[in-house]
Amino acid sequence: MTARSDPLAFLADELADLRSRHLYRPLRVMSSAQGPIVSVDERRVISLSSNDYLGLTHHPRLRQAALRAVERYGAGSGAVRTIAGTMTLHEELEAELARFKGVEATLTFQSGFAANTGVLAAITGDLDLIVSDALNHASIIDGMRLSKAPRKIYPHADVAALREILAEAEEHGRPESGEPYRLILVVTDGVFSMDGDIAPLPGIVEAAEAHGAAVMVDDAHASGVLGQNGRGSVDHFKLHGRVAIQVGTLSKAVGVLGGYVAGSHDLHDLLTQRARPFLFSTSHPPAVVAACLEAIHVLEDEPHLIDRLWKNTRRFKSELVRLGFDTGASETPITPVMMGDSATAAAFSDRLFAEGVFAQPIVYPTVALDKARIRTIVTAAHTDRQLDQALSAFDLVGHELGLLAG
Numbered sequence: 334m335t336a337r338s339d340p341l342a343f344l345a346d347e348l349a350d351l352r353s354r355h356l357y358r359p360l361r362v363m364s365s366a367q368g369p370i371v372s373v374d375e376r377r378v379i380s381l382s383s384n385d386y387l388g389l390t391h392h393p394r395l396r397q398a399a400l401r402a403v404e405r406y407g408a409g410s411g412a413v414r415t416i417a418g419t420m421t422l423h424e425e426l427e428a429e430l431a432r433f434k435g436v437e438a439t440l441t442f443q444s445g446f447a448a449n450t451g452v453l454a455a456i457t458g459d460l461d462l463i464v465s466d467a468l469n470h471a472s473i474i475d476g477m478r479l480s481k482a483p484r485k486i487y488p489h490a491d492v493a494a495l496r497e498i499l500a501e502a503e504e505h506g507r508p509e510s511g512e513p514y515r516l517i518l519v520v521t522d523g524v525f526s527m528d529g530d531i532a533p534l535p536g537i538v539e540a541a542e543a544h545g546a547a548v549m550v551d552d553a554h555a556s557g558v559l560g561q562n563g564r565g566s567v568d569h570f571k572l573h574g575r576v577a578i579q580v581g582t583l584s585k586a587v588g589v590l591g592g593y594v595a596g597s598h599d600l601h602d603l604l605t606q607r608a609r610p611f612l613f614s615t616s617h618p619p620a621v622v623a624a625c626l627e628a629i630h631v632l633e634d635e636p637h638l639i640d641r642l643w644k645n646t647r648r649f650k651s652e653l654v655r656l657g658f659d660t661g662a663s664e665t666p667i668t669p670v671m672m673g674d675s676a677t678a679a680a681f682s683d684r685l686f687a688e689g690v691f692a693q694p695i696v697y698p699t700v701a702l703d704k705a706r707i708r709t710i711v712t713a714a715h716t717d718r719q720l721d722q723a724l725s726a727f728d729l730v731g732h733e734l735g736l737l738a739g
């Protein structure tokens with residue numbers, strides 16, 4: 334009998350391949366709390382890598398709310414929402430989120446990822462059509478894969494192309510029968526997570542309305558960032574009542590963990606019966622829910638945090654451009670610093686780290702092969718001095734690696 338070789342041996346080959354193409358990134362391990370300064374690999378560095386836009390991950394009011402919830406309700410919820418895992422806290426958070434967003438109802442999920450996959454698979458099927466922006470987030474792509482609905486992809490932010498797809502879908506209906514689609518759902522990120530550009534939502538909504546389609550916007554990076562008190566892209570563009578489904582996350586500017594779907598009572602009720610992450614995965618522990626609830630109140634009570642976020646963003650972005658860097662199409666605190674190939678991006682990030690700045694490279698397959706970049710996010714918690722230090726490091730390394738002339 335011959336010894337059987339390791340059936341998983343191909344994993345080592347795949348890893349070797351990734352390493353040889355500079356596409357393997359080891360995990361950086363943080364031994365401190367999240368914040369503008371973090372401890373990574375035994376070093377204190379300025380972090381430009383978190384999604385903690387407003388510094389809420391370590392806000393005293395959120396910490397206190399989490400501690401009180403642990404004391405009162407314990408560490409875990411113990412069940413999925415539909416069995417015994419719905420606590421008054423969960424319902425309170427959903428009511429507050431609905432009030433905050435100005436919608437009939439919201440339903441929370443364990444993450445923004447779960448919210449996107451959950452809602453798309455639950456409400457669309459083979460009678461429907463999903464029309465999606467080419468650069469939508471992975472969780473939207475996976476949600477579409479889990480749905481039986483056919484899908485069409487329009488080039489990134491191209492409203493004219495979207496309009497054509499919608500006109501054709503409305504005119505011809507479903508391919509087999511010619512019957513009208515039950516639902517045509519246009520899905521877009523509100524803010525695109527790699528380029529930091531804002532979706533052309535007014536044009537998307539007009540195109541959808543002209544052809545009887547509904548719109549879903551994923552506001553992961555707009556929640557807490559765009560709109561009054563961080564109400565999101567629908568508020569930013571004053572499109573209240575014209576976007577049927579809003580997804581938000583509680584994991585980024587809100588500072589904790591989770592996602593939610595905001596819309597009508599019917600949408601809420603159907604999701605409680607059909608959305609698989611809701612039905613089959615345990616609900617948030619009390620500390621998470623209580624901290625999210627407190628975060629909504631902080632957004633309303635402390636608008637200076639959003640003002641500071643945008644002030645820091647404008648300064649950091651304009652200084653990077655003045656130094657000679659290409660920051661792409663960004664309009665938000667997500668500021669990519671374009672590097673081109675993945676080897677340059679990796680080398681740049683490593684040199685920045687040596688200079689005390691933690692900013693991660695983003696490479697293929699997250700972005701196209703020739704669009705590797707350093708992705709930066711400044712937060713409300715960064716001081717002017719920290720931003721100046723980070724900019725000096727970018728300037729130094731940019732010259733060293735020949736990306737900046739002179």
Ligand code: PMP
Pocket residue numbers: 444445446447449470472522524525526551553554582583584585590591592
């Ligand atoms: N949508 C977008 C656009 C995102 O960037 C992310 C997070 N990277 C998500 C959804 C998922 O959110 P969460 O981290 O809460 O799962």
